[in-house]
Amino acid sequence: MELQGICHKMHAGLKDLSVTDQHIHRANVEYKFILDRSDIELPFSIGQEIELEATGNIYCVSCGSKTQKSYSQGHCFKCFKTKAACDMCIMKPETCHYHLGTCREDSFAHEVCFQPHIVYLANSSALKVGITRLGQMPTRWLDQGATQALPIMKVGSRRLSGQLEIMFGTQVADKTDWRKLLKGEAEPIDLIGIREQLLEEFAPKIQTIRDEFSQSLEFNEGIEILEDEKPRQFIYPVEQYPEKIKSHNLDKTPIIRGRLQGIKGQYLIMDTGVINIRKYTGYELKVRAE
Known part of the structure; x- marks a missing residue:
């Protein structure tokens, strides 16, 4: 064939x-x-x-x-320099600059950046924190080779999810070791226990970030804690x-x-x-x- x-x-x-x-x-x-x-x-x-x-x-x-x-990942140089999908804020969502009036494409921001996002814990090569659009579950986890995943928050924008990822990243890695990923299955992790620990530890900072983003009148950028979510396992x-x-x-x-x-x-x-x-x-x- x-x-x-x-x-x-x-x-x-x-x-x-x-x-x-x-x-x-x-x-x-x-x-x-x-x-x-x-x-x-x-x-x-x-x-x-x-x-x-x-x-x-x-x-x-x-x-x-x-x-x-x-x-x-598949663009010519002209599109790489002009398309919002190729901007640095895609890799580092906390650097989103739409609110500064410098976004490359307003339509992209509305279709992608100001859609509900999930902050999650996953186990690929080890424990990590990550973000993805609500509609990209479970695709994002599977693309990363995660054997376990647990949504912990739902938020209203990509920039907000990025701020939370950076916050959690002081305690949990936000990268996957691709070599370790391909050498075998990761050891199972108690994602629910880690979720409870992180939410308790970061409660004051979460409230500070919630207060900051609640001032946005154009978009609903609230934070919802997903207390009832259960882990997913992938084979x-x-x-x-x-x-x-x-x-x-x-x-x-x-x-x-x-x-x-x-x-x-x-x-x-x-x-x-x-x-x-x-x-x-x-x-x-x-x-x-x-």
């Missing part, structure tokens, strides 16, 4: 959702490959020999123009984890081959190395499976 098209990050979804006696949601993760923005069933399965080939063509996911280099289709991590790079080696051993986050795990599919958004790929 051979497929060819413009690569986008894989779509991760849930199947076989169940609830245990402890009211913990558990589900298996399944993936679809995205070529030319169309969901397709995976053109390969765990255990198969697969081959990925970069044709050398790269296209901007925003304007569609051909580009020699990809910026900010990834991984047959075998590698002992040592070797990362494939299509810019240096346009054709890579290997036996597929698993998928976790946005990574294909092969016996020859791992590859982050999301990194090659906008690349034209040929995908072959035996």
